[in-house]
Amino acid sequence: MPSPVATAGDSHWTDLHQDAIVLALLLECADDFVAGGMLCDKLDVPRAELLKRIDSLRARGYVIHTRGGLGYRLVEIPDQLGEAQIAPLLASGELGRKIHHFEELESTNDEAHRLAEAGALHGEVVVADFQTRGRGRRGRSWVAPRGKAVTFSVVLRPAIAPVRAPEITIAAAVAAAEAAREMGAASARIKWPNDVECKGRKIAGLLTELRAEPDRVRHAVLGVGFNVSLQMRDFPEELRPVATSLLLESGERQPRPLVCARLLEHVEEWLSLHETEGFGPVADRWRELSSTLGRRVRITGADPIEGDAVDLAEDGALLVRTAPGALVRVLAGDVEHCTLL
Ligand code: BTN
Numbered sequence: 001m002p003s004p005v006a007t008a009g010d011s012h013w014t015d016l017h018q019d020a021i022v023l024a025l026l027l028e029c030a031d032d033f034v035a036g037g038m039l040c041d042k043l044d045v046p047r048a049e050l051l052k053r054i055d056s057l058r059a060r061g062y063v064i065h066t067r068g069g070l071g072y073r074l075v076e077i078p079d080q081l082g083e084a085q086i087a088p089l090l091a092s093g094e095l096g097r098k099i100h101h102f103e104e105l106e107s108t109n110d111e112a113h114r115l116a117e118a119g120a121l122h123g124e125v126v127v128a129d130f131q132t133r134g135r136g137r138r139g140r141s142w143v144a145p146r147g148k149a150v151t152f153s154v155v156l157r158p159a160i161a162p163v164r165a166p167e168i169t170i171a172a173a174v175a176a177a178e179a180a181r182e183m184g185a186a187s188a189r190i191k192w193p194n195d196v197e198c199k200g201r202k203i204a205g206l207l208t209e210l211r212a213e214p215d216r217v218r219h220a221v222l223g224v225g226f227n228v229s230l231q232m233r234d235f236p237e238e239l240r241p242v243a244t245s246l247l248l249e250s251g252e253r254q255p256r257p258l259v260c261a262r263l264l265e266h267v268e269e270w271l272s273l274h275e276t277e278g279f280g281p282v283a284d285r286w287r288e289l290s291s292t293l294g295r296r297v298r299i300t301g302a303d304p305i306e307g308d309a310v311d312l313a314e315d316g317a318l319l320v321r322t323a324p325g326a327l328v329r330v331l332a333g334d335v336e337h338c339t340l341l
Contacts, residue, residue: 002055014132017057017089018043018053019053019057019060020044020089020090020161021042022039022043022050022053022054023057023062023074023088023089023293024075024091025038025039025042025140025270026064026072026074026075027089027138029073031073032073033065033067033070033071033072033073034071034072034073035070035071036050036071036072036117037071037265040069043249046224048151049174053070054066054283057088058086060085061076061077061078061079061080061085062074062076062077062078062250063075063076063143070135071149074093074340075257075259076255077089077255078255078257079147079255079256079257079262080126080256080257080290081101081127081129081150081152081256081257081260082099082257083098083099083100083101083187084102084314086099086127086257086260086261087099089258089262090261090264090265090275091265092123092261092264092265092268093123093268094121094122094123094268095123095154095264095265095267095268096123096125096261096264097121097123097124098120098121098123098124098125099124099125099127099129100115100124100125100126100127101128102126102127102128102129103128103129103130103133104128104129104130104131104132105126105128105130105132106130106131106132106133107133107134107135107223108126108127108128108131108134108151108152108153108223109135109153109207109209109221109223111126111128112124112126112153112154112155112221113199113209113211113214113219113221113225114127115155116155116157116211116218116221117211117218117279120150120155121157122155122157123155123156123268124154124155125152125153125154125264126152126153126155127149127150127151127260128151128152129146130144130145130146130147130151130289131144131151134151134225135207135223136205136207137205138173138332138334139299141235142205142207142224142225144230145230145234147229147230147256148227148228148229148230148234148245148254149225149226149227149229149230149245150174150225150226150228150256150259151223151224151225151226152223152260152263153193153218153221153222154221154222154224154264154267154272155219155221156168156219156220156221156222157219157220158217158220158271158275159275160203160217161215161216161217162210162212162213162214162215162216162217163315164279164315165208165210165212165217165220166193166220166278166315166331167274167279167282167315167316168180168208168220168271168274168314169193169194169206169208169222170193170194170272170279170282170283170286170312170316171267171270171271171282172194172206172208172222172224172267172270172271173190173193173194173195173196173206173270173289174270174282174285174289174295175191175263175266175267175269175270176194176196176204176206176224176226176263176267176288177189177190177289178265178285178289179202179262179263179265179266179269180196180198180203180207180226180246180249180260180267182262182266183232183246183247183254183259184246184249184250184251184252184254185198185203185244185249185250186249186250187199187249188289189289189290189291190286190289190290190291190292191290191291191335191337192290192292192309192312192318192330192335193316193318194206194208197244198244198249200291200337201241201242201243201244202227202242202243202244203226203227203243203244203245203246204224204225204226204227205224205225206222206223206224206225207222207223207225208220208221208222208223209221209223210278210304222267224263224267226246226259226263227243227244227245228245228246228247228248228254228256228259229246229247229253229254229256230243230248231245231247231248232248236239244291245255246259246301257291260276270282270285270330279314279316283312283314283316286312287311287312289335290312292308292318292335293309293310293311293312293339294307294336295308295309295337295338296308296309296310296337296338297309297318297320297335297336297337297338298338299320299330299333299334299335299336300333300334300335300336301332301334302333303334304333305320305322305328305330306322306327307320307321307322307323307326308320308321309335310327313329316331317329317330317331318330318335
């Protein structure tokens with residue numbers, strides 16, 4: 001059984017929390033120096049304590065420039081995916097409350113299920129630098145090169161009936177698309193049900209798996225694969241026409257822990273909106289971000305059909321008009337986009 005690479009004890013956690021405050025302030029003014037006096041005031045600590053926090057961040061790979069009289073400027077964030085790197089960048093409440101980091105796993109979804117069965121709390125995250133048997137939707141594999149993607153799974157304990165599980169998938173897709181846009185993939189949209197793509201090229205995939213009894217979800221695992229700094233040559237040849245990455249879309253290399261943190265924050269935001277206000281606002285935002293609605297589509301799978309994608313149903317199904325007056329509810333399958341209507 002693989003063992004975690006990084007875990008946090010209590011005092012370590014306190015340090016991380018202090019570092020997180022410094023980091024958040026430096027990140028807010030990413031292109032500018034932040035005065036040391038201001039940082040001391042916000043932390044309510046003397047200058048010597050601030051220097052310890054700056055040293056601790058530098059020791060963990062953050063490059064922070066100092067200029068006498070001007071203060072501190074964050075120049076580089078480490079690209080490792082450990083809890084020590086992700087947690088200080090994370091402004092969520094429960095998602096990422098504990099991050100189990102592995103250099104290599106078969107699948108983060110499998111490990112998250114194992115942890116959930118052993119009692120892991122809502123929001124615990126499993127992240128891996130590399131998966132040897134990453135799973136995609138519909139029995140496919142998910143392959144991502146070491147060090148260039150973010151692959152993680154979150155244990156969720158939603159208080160909903162199993163039939164409503166697709167709503168979580170839709171909410172997570174909205175979250176991932178919004179995070180992608182915020183990080184520079186401005187054209188990110190959602191292909192039903194939850195592929196995030198930029199002009200027809202996939203940048204992220206989500207896989208939600210349930211462990212449930214007929215009337216109760218024991219837990220769900222939300223797996224996210226996000227292409228961060230892949231160049232076109234990093235994708236297998238057959239995927240090159242249909243894949244992309246944040247680097248290719250934004251032209252900027254984003255640190256993976258920051259990408260992971262932003263994704264978790266957005267997932268938390270949309271899941272909590274779903275919990276408080278129901279599926280309505282989630283579905284509305286999905287419609288706005290959808291690249292599927294308003295298109296001629298072909299649904300492949302057990303029951304292939306072709307028609308016009310007209311709406312998202314209240315339960316997350318795709319409504320496809322196959323002939324005048326004939327509306328088909330699609331609950332599973334792959335969508336091929338044909339023409340715009
Ligand atoms: C898809 O688009 O088919 C879904 C891809 C989901 C991939 C992620 S990577 C992290 C998590 N672990 C897995 O084995 N799969 C998901």
